[in-house]
Amino acid sequence: MEQNKSKQNQVSGVGISVKSFVTAMVMLFGLMVLTYLLTFFIPGGEYKRILAGGQEQVLPGTFAYVDARLPFWKWLLSPVLVLGADGGSTMIAIIIFLLVIGGIFHCMDKSGLMYYMLLVISHKYEKKKYQMLMVIVLFFMCMGSFVGSFEESVPLVPIVAALAVSMGWDVLVGLGMSILAIGCGFSTGICNPFTVGVAQQLSGLPMFSGAALRILAFAVIYCCLVFFLIRYAKKVEKNPEKSALYGKDVPMTYGSVLQDEFVPDPDKARGLKRFVMIMGCGIVMIFASGFVPFLQGIIMPLIAVLFLTAGLCAVRAGRMSWGQIGKYFKDGAVSLLPAILLILMAGSVKYTLVEAKILDTILYQVSGFIETMPGGAAVLLLYGFVLLMNFFIASGSAKAFLMMPLITPITDFCHVSRQLGVLAFAFGDGFSNVFYFTNPVLLISLGLVGVSYGTWAKWSVKFQLAVLVVTGLILLGAAAL
Numbered sequence: 001m002e003q004n005k006s007k008q009n010q011v012s013g014v015g016i017s018v019k020s021f022v023t024a025m026v027m028l029f030g031l032m033v034l035t036y037l038l039t040f041f042i043p044g045g046e047y048k049r050i051l052a053g054g055q056e057q058v059l060p061g062t063f064a065y066v067d068a069r070l071p072f073w074k075w076l077l078s079p080v081l082v083l084g085a086d087g088g089s090t091m092i093a094i095i096i097f098l099l100v101i102g103g104i105f106h107c108m109d110k111s112g113l114m115y116y117m118l119l120v121i122s123h124k125y126e127k128k129k130y131q132m133l134m135v136i137v138l139f140f141m142c143m144g145s146f147v148g149s150f151e152e153s154v155p156l157v158p159i160v161a162a163l164a165v166s167m168g169w170d171v172l173v174g175l176g177m178s179i180l181a182i183g184c185g186f187s188t189g190i191c192n193p194f195t196v197g198v199a200q201q202l203s204g205l206p207m208f209s210g211a212a213l214r215i216l217a218f219a220v221i222y223c224c225l226v227f228f229l230i231r232y233a234k235k236v237e238k239n240p241e242k243s244a245l246y247g248k249d250v251p252m253t254y255g256s257v258l259q260d261e262f263v264p265d266p267d268k269a270r271g272l273k274r275f276v277m278i279m280g281c282g283i284v285m286i287f288a289s290g291f292v293p294f295l296q297g298i299i300m301p302l303i304a305v306l307f308l309t310a311g312l313c314a315v316r317a318g319r320m321s322w323g324q325i326g327k328y329f330k331d332g333a334v335s336l337l338p339a340i341l342l343i344l345m346a347g348s349v350k351y352t353l354v355e356a357k358i359l360d361t362i363l364y365q366v367s368g369f370i371e372t373m374p375g376g377a378a379v380l381l382l383y384g385f386v387l388l389m390n391f392f393i394a395s396g397s398a399k400a401f402l403m404m405p406l407i408t409p410i411t412d413f414c415h416v417s418r419q420l421g422v423l424a425f426a427f428g429d430g431f432s433n434v435f436y437f438t439n440p441v442l443l444i445s446l447g448l449v450g451v452s453y454g455t456w457a458k459w460s461v462k463f464q465l466a467v468l469v470v471t472g473l474i475l476l477g478a479a480a481l
Helices: 002-009 018-038 072-076 078-084 088-111 113-124 126-147 151-166 171-188 193-202 211-238 266-288 299-317 322-335 337-355 359-370 375-392 396-413 418-434 440-449 453-480
Strands: 049-052 055-058
Touching (some): 018 337, 072 078, 078 337, 088 151, 088 266, 088 299, 088 337, 113 151, 113 266, 126 151, 126 171, 126 211, 171 440, 171 453, 266 299, 299 322, 337 359, 359 375, 375 396, 375 418, 396 418, 418 440
């Protein structure tokens, strides 16, 4: 028992390392400067838009150049002004969501509940940990692919990361099992209402039709991800110095607990049971949101409330006083304030493009070029076009309303199936979400476990390149058929 207490005192929960924060901030500021410079070289222009489904939809063939300039003061204040722009309410919701996560995890960490939970799981699956890895990856991919869950998975990321470390792996394996897996599932979009569902409606296709090709893509990507993670995990388990995080300052330092003696603690067991039951209800609601439109609009604040409730019930069962809860919650929330600055800087990039009216010009020029290409090349270029736009606009549904009215005429002109245009959009929108440093969810996830973007990019780039090749071949094969 004394060994457990000693080890527990060495545990540190979520938080953002200085190196991780500085790296991301420098990259985002560089992108902000580059985007502002583009406003001097790309002429302003805009399409006419109509309101459809509560979102603005582009009208093809209505583009016209306009005289527009973004004042320097607007660019300078863009990280703040973005909160009042279109999509600002979603960004505010994400920020509140993040603060709740940080506060509750810090309380659970200080109560010893996190360590106890890892101790229970690690010893239960000690002999079946790679099967456990495969099941967790499948679970997260299904969350992304069937109900379009992405932001809602963030509370689970630190838990899975800590679990990976407790199994003798490292934080990157945990990120791969959680945020990378849900990004892959989101991209294949078997029944993703936010990308495939919206895109098919805008293309005049039956909702979720043509699922066979997306199911094939799901299976192939799942196999690729499991192979990538198990291969790396075995290498780290055999020699910890092979870890991409070896020698780096990573705040989440849960050590392997497989050798620790498991001593039941009734209070912590009761707290863990409460946490799992309440969060289980949240996961059920996430899956239900794919079929209940009403839930889709409130699922993020609902999950935040459930997570807050689950955490408070759990730590109170562990006999933590309300005074301690308030102190630790505040400390945990404050530790994640740097992530809020990164989120605002990432959002300011789109704000600059829209306010300077160069976003529509880019859409017009690129779509006009793609229309001149033959079918197979046009599909790959559409894929690349969405990849480019995803760097600036993270929201899948917003991007669908912006781009699908342009993509659909291109597929018709190039004699390519509209279903293939939707698939190219889904692929382009999804996989890069867990690679681009402009995506708020990726920044939050990396910040929660203290991994720098540079380390993440270097570790995941081989998998991303493999996915690019595999999905490109799927699109080309489908175009040929």
